[in-house]
Amino acid sequence: MMSEEPIVYTQGLQKIxxxxxxxxxxxxxxxxxLSLKPGEVYGLLGPNGSGKSTTIKVLLGxxxxxxxxxxxxxxxxxxxxxxxxxxxxxxxxxxxxxxxxRETLRFYAALFGLKGELREQRIDQLLDMVxxxxxxxxxxxxxxxxxxxxxxxxxxxINDPDLVILDExxxxxxxxxxxxxxxIVSALAKRGKTILLSSHLLADVEDVCDxxxxxxxxxxxxxxxxxxxxxxANNLQIKLxxxxxxxxxxxxxxxxxxxxxxxxxEPTRRDLETLFLEVVAQARRETGEGSxxxxxxxxxxxxx
Amino acid sequence: MSDRSSFFPLVRxxxxxxxxxxxxxxxxxxxxxFIGALPFLITHNLGEPGKLVRDSSLAMMFLGSLLLAVPSAxxxxxxxxxxxxxxxxxxxxISRMRFLIAKYLGVSAIMLVFSGMATLTILISDRxxxxxxxxxWNFLIPLFLGVGLSYVLAALIxxxxxxPFASTAFWCLAAVLILVFLWTLAFPGGKExxxxxxxxxxxxxxxxxxxxxxxxxIIPACAALTCAAFMIQALAxxxxxxxxxxxxxxxxxxxxxxxxxxxxxxxRRAADLIWARVLYHVMPNWxxxxxxxxxxxxxxxxxxxxxxxxxxALFWTLGILLLAMGLFDRMEVx
Ligand SMILES: Nc1ncnc2c1ncn2[C@@H]1O[C@H](COP(=O)(O)OP(=O)(O)O)[C@@H](O)[C@H]1O
Ligand SMILES: [Mg+2]
Numbered sequence: 001m002m003s004e005e006p007i008v009y010t011q012g013l014q015k016i017x018x019x020x021x022x023x024x025x026x027x028x029x030x031x032x033x034l035s036l037k038p039g040e041v042y043g044l045l046g047p048n049g050s051g052k053s054t055t056i057k058v059l060l061g062x063x064x065x066x067x068x069x070x071x072x073x074x075x076x077x078x079x080x081x082x083x084x085x086x087x088x089x090x091x092x093x094x095x096x097x098x099x100x101x102r103e104t105l106r107f108y109a110a111l112f113g114l115k116g117e118l119r120e121q122r123i124d125q126l127l128d129m130v131x132x133x134x135x136x137x138x139x140x141x142x143x144x145x146x147x148x149x150x151x152x153x154x155x156x157x158i159n160d161p162d163l164v165i166l167d168e169x170x171x172x173x174x175x176x177x178x179x180x181x182x183x184i185v186s187a188l189a190k191r192g193k194t195i196l197l198s199s200h201l202l203a204d205v206e207d208v209c210d211x212x213x214x215x216x217x218x219x220x221x222x223x224x225x226x227x228x229x230x231x232x233a234n235n236l237q238i239k240l241x242x243x244x245x246x247x248x249x250x251x252x253x254x255x256x257x258x259x260x261x262x263x264x265x266e267p268t269r270r271d272l273e274t275l276f277l278e279v280v281a282q283a284r285r286e287t288g289e290g291s292x293x294x295x296x297x298x299x300x301x302x303x304x
Numbered sequence: 305m306s307d308r309s310s311f312f313p314l315v316r317x318x319x320x321x322x323x324x325x326x327x328x329x330x331x332x333x334x335x336x337x338f339i340g341a342l343p344f345l346i347t348h349n350l351g352e353p354g355k356l357v358r359d360s361s362l363a364m365m366f367l368g369s370l371l372l373a374v375p376s377a378x379x380x381x382x383x384x385x386x387x388x389x390x391x392x393x394x395x396x397x398i399s400r401m402r403f404l405i406a407k408y409l410g411v412s413a414i415m416l417v418f419s420g421m422a423t424l425t426i427l428i429s430d431r432x433x434x435x436x437x438x439x440x441w442n443f444l445i446p447l448f449l450g451v452g453l454s455y456v457l458a459a460l461i462x463x464x465x466x467x468p469f470a471s472t473a474f475w476c477l478a479a480v481l482i483l484v485f486l487w488t489l490a491f492p493g494g495k496e497x498x499x500x501x502x503x504x505x506x507x508x509x510x511x512x513x514x515x516x517x518x519x520x521x522i523i524p525a526c527a528a529l530t531c532a533a534f535m536i537q538a539l540a541x542x543x544x545x546x547x548x549x550x551x552x553x554x555x556x557x558x559x560x561x562x563x564x565x566x567x568x569x570x571x572r573r574a575a576d577l578i579w580a581r582v583l584y585h586v587m588p589n590w591x592x593x594x595x596x597x598x599x600x601x602x603x604x605x606x607x608x609x610x611x612x613x614x615x616x617a618l619f620w621t622l623g624i625l626l627l628a629m630g631l632f633d634r635m636e637v638x
Contacts, residue, residue, distance in 0.1 A: 020546075060395045062637045084397040094388035096317065098324060098468055110313035111396040137466075155392075 014067035043209035087161035093152035097141025125300035145172035318410025369533035377540035
């Protein structure tokens, strides 16, 4: 793969929504610059209405930019060849309600010209990966929001894409599903795929993104590697393991000697996500296997 | 990447989705029941037995195609765009042209099935109307029973397999109509009643086993109307790209009426007014597709004429589809 050329490149991207009579209505995207390197996970963050979905739809050639430059995989986004290398999970999973999970994936696979044994194999692996292998003939119209997201994700990966664009991949998912999606995203990135994901749930994406851009009102407000953005230059943290009380006292006195003031000390808290995942894992062990969806998080075979 | 293999799933899905709208089933059933009811609603003859029934049922079929074209085109295009499924499909390696043509073909396939059902019903109802004041119940009873049967069948299938009722009933209706038609071919029986003059009085005399022939010439007449339906279909698709159901219906109805009155409104002025001449040639002229009059007086409709009409329809449809493609190519899909 060409490592020089950005996978996604926009320069001064602008999008103004117009009404039926072509009068300008809303300036949804206002000068966004993006440049995605191969193999990275890029987060597009921002509150509702900040222009994330609009940007993504421009990248897919569904909306036409009103200004600026857009290249996807080195070509204009409307190029049909480009699309065979892109996987897209829409913001809401747009599905044909009367098809079941397998029929849905078959339909999307057929749009890529996939057929026969290869197609069925991929579908099996994807259904397994997103934990929907047991839904049988149930129609996707009856799926819960989380299940619809999962089938949407499977659909986005059916063509083994080089660029995966996920619009709010974790919305509607429980913490377990969120963790799984994040694991899948990380695993995909490790296989050299480039991932662009959007989210307004910042904590959800914090630990998978390599770089993020924070949008507000269609403009870039902050951008850079997530470590640098989150780092606070003059504020350090010391992490300690289990300390007996007298050792702790000793340490604090020593530190007081150095700093002049006595530093704050408090026990480390695990975050709620870790606690939740532990509780659920415990419950699963007790009831013997899970219900509804399975938690694999293992990448489908053909994607590896 | 194989082009054809990504094309047919789109056509097929369109065909599967359209009859899932209850409106399509409702329209089809209403049309069949009405055409079936004509022989005993219209009980007088003008000149020739069955003429009025035949003319009315052909007119109904024509109007029915207009009413079917609109919701199917809207289902295929505007609601797919609104629901977001169009965006999901166009983010795959499907060009917009391919998408639109697949949609048109899918919608046309349903239109073809619809026209086929209407044609079978007209053939049956025409036989039932062969004699004034004596609707041929031996033809009509199987027809009405068939309609009922397909609903019952669809309900059973829905109960057993959970398939959506509306589309199942639509396909059942199509299959059952073929069976009913074959049945009326195989068992044309019943009693034939003739009016015989005995001095001053007319007597009704029953003859057993006399068969009312199928008027096969109805088929080319229906085929011509189907060509017109394909034109309306293309028009509906064009409007449905930008408009919702009601505006699309209004626009198509406008074209439908203008096309009906084209000879009256435009032909006379075409001689000396340029705009009238241009409009006369651009507007669809339904007169070319209206062959009911040729059926009267035992006339037949030459297939060559139908071929001509089909050529005209094809040409016009291609023009409209090109317009639609031009529009859709620049359109935003949300
Ligand atoms: N189809 C549309 N027509 C008009 N305005 C729109 C349309 N879609 C989005 N917008 C406007 O564009 C802005 C950005 O929307 P969007 O990109 O969906 O935000 P996000 O995905 O970040 O929540 C919003 O102000 C929204 O109201
Ligand atoms: Mg959004």
